[in-house]
Amino acid sequence: MARRRRPKRSNKEARRRAIYLLPNLFTTASLFSGFFAMIEAIDGNFLVASAAIFASLIFDGLDGRVARATNTTSRFGVEYDSLADLVAFGAAPAVMFYVWALRPLGRLGFLAAFLFAACGALRLARFNVQSDSAKPSKHFVGLPIPAAASMLAGTVMMWTQTSLVEPIPAWVAVAMVFVLSFLMVSNIPYLSFKSLGLARLRSFNGLVACLLLFVLVALQPYVMGFALLALYVVGGPLGARLLERGKAEKEQAEQLEHKPDHS
Template sequence: MNPETPQERIETTESIKRGIYILPNLVTTASMFAGFYSLVSTLNGDYYMAAILIFISAVCDGLDGKVARLTGTTSKFGVEYDSLADVVAFGVTPALMVYSWALRPYGRLGWLAAFLFVACGALRLARFNVQVNTVESKRFVGLPIPAAACMVAATVLLFHHLNRFPQELIQNPSMFKRVGLITLIYLLAFLMVSNIRYYSFKDPALIRRQPFGFLMLAVVLLIIVVAEPVVMTFAIMLCYTLSGPIGFLLGWPRRRRLEKAMRKGHESLRQ
């Protein structure tokens, strides 16, 4: 945590004394409430509802910042409160859900994987708060914690959707599927604290005029999502999760060329 200067501490204290903005913080509270209710559903064994509530929490989390910006009610208090709510809704909640649902038989390895997910999510949020003014807004550094939580929730929903199989297979995933899940948790934890960049969907160009073909593509995609919402939600989350590593690998040759060019430039300057 960056130490605040005395002046910044005084300004923060005075700002809180004057009051806080209700509307955006109320939306943040709704996100945290959905995350907490997801915890309750997990404890009650209702993993389907727990996964749905994580997505509801993610929607609220996406709205609070937009509400604050549209109403001109952004504040440092709101930023910190949002991060604390995210630790609950997208860190503790999905970790407990996937541990209770599939990782419990692994014993220590299972709960350590769940804890690693929570710890990496908290570290990801702390790094985001520190770098928020120094990193371009079009890209996230590391997988955002709401996306990681939604990936876990989408996996649970996909298993629940496959109720064509015996119910025992849904409630008690096979050993092969458990291995896949614990691997997924470790992978998501690594991606959250990595330096791999992800698209943030905050590009203003997205709301500008686009070719007619983009509208047709969006309509077709909407029809496919409505036809198979669970499968498509899982596919979309998986594509977004993999987009970072794929983009990193595709951009590796270009980065190597830039590094070599910079190295040559430094050597020529020394000579």
């Protein structure tokens, strides 16, 4: 009896099922950094925990770039990266912020930390669905979970490394967590740094601005880092408001242009 030949898989399908080592190593490093951040936060080493979250951010950026540069993107890598992001940017900052500032609030603090992790999971799930069905865009829908996690880590770093010796007020901490959680699941557009084209920047004034920004960050890394993160978080709602106003003015101008003249 002749054996049935299995249909050959296309190269595209085989690539989607493949597991590539190099980009997934960076994803594993991001996952490890997030897990390490949780352990250090439980031990009370909040500065080390914050630094580990920022290390996860670096590894998370590298895995995608390496995969695209080496043409080794796969569905496995996308799913693995999403799961690693949930640990590094959802669970790790939630645990760290709970131990650092939210624990005195009791049940409210626990629920606030859980809300951050849950909204981060929803944000990642929505991003995966939209990236599969929509065309690439210059904006993210909602605050990216790495930015929200970096905001919490930057707050811990700034507060512990400046003259702010007193613990952060509990109401400030819980309000920050609630706001970041809402922004992650909102429809507010946030600028994607991929659309800035910094690698192709040819303007001399742009180079001078980047150099000045580098000097300011090097002068006060904790304060300036926190300020830049806060500017990005706040810039989303403000930018969305400006975009809506610009669209309204454009539509009004088009209506006036097409309005018949009865004179």
